[in-house]
Amino acid sequence: xxxxxxxxxxxxxxxxxxxxxxxxxxxxxxxxxxxxxxxxxxxxxxxxxxxxxxxxxxxxxxxxxxxxxxxxxxxxxxxxxxxxxxxxxxxxxxxxxxxxxxxxxxxxxxxxxxxxxxxxxxxxxxxxxxxxxxxxxxxxxxxxxxxxxxxxxxxxxxxxxxxxxxxxxxxxxxxxxxxxxxxxxxxxxxxxxxxxxxxxxxxxxxxxxxxxxxxxxxxxxxxxxxxxxxxxxxxxxxxxxxxxxxxxxxxxxxxxxxxxxxxxxxxx
Numbered sequence: 001x002x003x004x005x006x007x008x009x010x011x012x013x014x015x016x017x018x019x020x021x022x023x024x025x026x027x028x029x030x031x032x033x034x035x036x037x038x039x040x041x042x043x044x045x046x047x048x049x050x051x052x053x054x055x056x057x058x059x060x061x062x063x064x065x066x067x068x069x070x071x072x073x074x075x076x077x078x079x080x081x082x083x084x085x086x087x088x089x090x091x092x093x094x095x096x097x098x099x100x101x102x103x104x105x106x107x108x109x110x111x112x113x114x115x116x117x118x119x120x121x122x123x124x125x126x127x128x129x130x131x132x133x134x135x136x137x138x139x140x141x142x143x144x145x146x147x148x149x150x151x152x153x154x155x156x157x158x159x160x161x162x163x164x165x166x167x168x169x170x171x172x173x174x175x176x177x178x179x180x181x182x183x184x185x186x187x188x189x190x191x192x193x194x195x196x197x198x199x200x201x202x203x204x205x206x207x208x209x210x211x212x213x214x215x216x217x218x219x220x221x222x223x224x225x226x227x228x229x230x231x232x233x234x235x236x237x238x239x240x241x242x243x244x245x246x247x248x249x250x251x252x253x254x255x256x257x258x259x260x261x262x263x264x265x266x267x268x
Contacts, residue, residue: 022082022093027117033075033101037122040103040131042110048076052113052178055079055090056234061226068170068196068226070110072100072178078115090234094241097179100135100151101126107168111151111175127157133165139179139242147185149176177235180242182251190252190262197232198225201261213259232257 051059052072062068081093099119135151150166184190208219214230248254
């Protein structure tokens with residue numbers, strides 16, 4: 001049976017749930033990201049490149065602990081998709097994470113999420129400079145989808161050094177959380193997310209656990225987290241925006257954000 005949807009006769013609640021009309025932001029290539037593509041070096045103080053998790057409010061906390069620093073970054077052109085928005089906003093117009101520019105090696109690597117426009121415009125510089133690498137990325141949203149978390153699937157320019165490079169563990173964790181990855185690549189990755197969010201799962205015997213599974217600093221019995229207040233509701237909101245109304249409660253990430261343990265079925 002054919003079903004036609006009459007967009008002009010939506011209910012009040014359905015119309016309210018739709019994103020408001022917005023004017024697209026104008027794309028720009030800023031000197032800071034152009035210089036980074038040429039040199040692989042960040043400016044001492046940036047007005048254009050920001051921590052990737054700025055919109056979640058935990059960016060300063062992450063940079064306060066060496067194990068989570070340096071955090072992945074993003075450009076303003078990636079972050080701002082519509083006019084009138086701010087890099088602090090979580091909106092319906094979040095851009096998916098697909099292109100990452102990196103420099104350096106090991107745990108001190110710099111990773112910057114850029115827009116498709118920047119990736120296209122900077123590609124000639126990236127190929128010539130030899131100072132940075134451009135990576136393809138996509139969040140893993142099904143059980144059987146391959147993982148792109150190590151940023152090793154395809155790198156430009158290709159070289160022996162680039163082929164040997166993989167993203168540091170903390171970069172993968174933060175990138176995956178922001179991008180809306182729903183399944184974990186390993187038990188170690190699951191553990192890192194639980195540690196970052198200070199979930200009771202990694203604090204056995206904690207005397208006080210908040211209703212969302214967050215353990216306050218004074219009651220932790222396991223690995224340290226930079227967070228002093230819960231970020232669970234923020235990451236639920238972020239993932240809801242990524243999923244565009246599709247439920248994720250049954251996924252691996254959905255379960256831990258609902259304070260539910262994962263068993264041996266880590267990836268399912």
